[in-house]
Amino acid sequence: MIGWIFVFSPIEFYSSALMLSRKAKYAINALVFLARENKKREPIQISKISESENIPRKFLEAILLDLRNAGILQSRKGKFGGYYLQKDPADINMATVMRLFDGPIALLPCVASNNYERCEECTDEETCGIRDVFSEVRMETLKILNNATLADIVKRSKSLAKKIK
Amino acid sequence: MIGWIFVFSPIEFYSSALMLSRKAKYAINALVFLARENKKREPIQISKISESENIPRKFLEAILLDLRNAGILQSRKGKFGGYYLQKDPADINMATVMRLFDGPIALLPCVASNNYERCEECTDEETCGIRDVFSEVRMETLKILNNATLADIVKRSKSLAKKIK
DNA sequence: TTAATTCCTATTAATTCAATAGGAATTATA
DNA sequence: TATAATTCCTATTGAATTAATAGGAATTAA
Numbered sequence: 001m002i003g004w005i006f007v008f009s010p011i012e013f014y015s016s017a018l019m020l021s022r023k024a025k026y027a028i029n030a031l032v033f034l035a036r037e038n039k040k041r042e043p044i045q046i047s048k049i050s051e052s053e054n055i056p057r058k059f060l061e062a063i064l065l066d067l068r069n070a071g072i073l074q075s076r077k078g079k080f081g082g083y084y085l086q087k088d089p090a091d092i093n094m095a096t097v098m099r100l101f102d103g104p105i106a107l108l109p110c111v112a113s114n115n116y117e118r119c120e121e122c123t124d125e126e127t128c129g130i131r132d133v134f135s136e137v138r139m140e141t142l143k144i145l146n147n148a149t150l151a152d153i154v155k156r157s158k159s160l161a162k163k164i165k
Numbered sequence: 166m167i168g169w170i171f172v173f174s175p176i177e178f179y180s181s182a183l184m185l186s187r188k189a190k191y192a193i194n195a196l197v198f199l200a201r202e203n204k205k206r207e208p209i210q211i212s213k214i215s216e217s218e219n220i221p222r223k224f225l226e227a228i229l230l231d232l233r234n235a236g237i238l239q240s241r242k243g244k245f246g247g248y249y250l251q252k253d254p255a256d257i258n259m260a261t262v263m264r265l266f267d268g269p270i271a272l273l274p275c276v277a278s279n280n281y282e283r284c285e286e287c288t289d290e291e292t293c294g295i296r297d298v299f300s301e302v303r304m305e306t307l308k309i310l311n312n313a314t315l316a317d318i319v320k321r322s323k324s325l326a327k328k329i330k
Numbered sequence: 331t332t333a334a335t336t337c338c339t340a341t342t343a344a345t346t347c348a349a350t351a352g353g354a355a356t357t358a359t360a
Numbered sequence: 361t362a363t364a365a366t367t368c369c370t371a372t373t374g375a376a377t378t379a380a381t382a383g384g385a386a387t388t389a390a
Binding site: 015021023062076077078079080081 | 381390
């Protein structure tokens with residue numbers, strides 16, 4: 001018997017190599033939520049954020065703790081405790097948050113400037129054309145991510161909402 | 166007994182979440198090597214490339230095979246066989262190679278345009294300020310990576326070498 | 331005292347990554 | 361036609377990472 005078979009190839013990319021980890025994404029969502037919904041900066045419970053932003057409760061717990069230890073959030077313990085922004089939303093940017101959860105913002109270790117590392121296999125870094133390209137990518141990326149503060153993101157949302165209606 | 170202990174925290178970032186996989190990096194190095202050293206496009210053996218570029222032999226084998234299946238390399242089998250570029254170095258760019266090994270070039274699934282996927286936790290994509298930021302990052306990144314061809318990278322190397330001496 | 335919360339450590343299951351192993355198939359040439 | 365040198369292909373592996381979950385200690389308001 002000769003014929004065709006249909007092969008379904010499930011290309012799955014929901015989170016691929018170069019994308020933000022779920023931790024980073026959840027962190028950003030939680031922060032934007034706090035910037036938008038908690039201008040008075042009073043303690044908001046984990047479960048509140050978890051439900052509003054569709055983030056697994058226990059996972060979020062660990063994330064918020066990291067953000068607190070990094071000086072981005074402040075917390076109050078005990079009954080009626082919770083989390084709130086430690087700084088002004090205009091002073092918290094995407095680059096900082098991403099670094100905290102996903103490490104250096106650079107496609108190659110040799111173009112990172114905070115956590116620079118040589119590329120093992122590389123023979124001459126100074127004249128490496130590959131490095132040259134990716135260092136350009138890094139510069140452009142950081143230009144955007146450093147300016148993308150929570151305040152900026154909230155503003156963008158509002159402006160998008162206006163455009164639509 | 167009471168005292169201090171010294172804790173060495175090994176911050177290891179050689180390859181972090183957002184960086185290229187070794188496969189992608191090795192692939193790029195191999196391709197640039199071929200563009201630079203094999204202008205006549207005759208078969209070059211895996212072991213030759215492996216030694217020149219410090220890439221594990223067997224690992225490189227798999228990588229070159231992928232590049233061939235993607236139509237980027239051509240191969241000849243048997244004695245004196247090997248690999249060579251299938252297209253002009255000016256027609257092979259970084260975006261294509263990266264996608265092949267590391268998937269979509271996008272920090273969020275919802276900003277990828279080839280392999281777009283909704284962000285599970287997202288409630289309103291149209292007015293999402295986060296998406297707005299990362300879509301900007303993607304645009305700028307692709308602008309660079311689409312233009313970064315093998316020919317361009319070789320040119321950059323030469324120009325860097327001139328600057329130094 | 332108690333109810334509600336954050337804080338902290340440990341565990342886990344699934345997946346991906348980086349590589350290796352071994353042999354089949356192919357080809358040039360002596 | 362035999363042989364040496366190569367690519368082609370599938371399977372396996374060990375380590376690391378990711379995305380959570382579990383359970384209970386500590387803290388706080390009332």
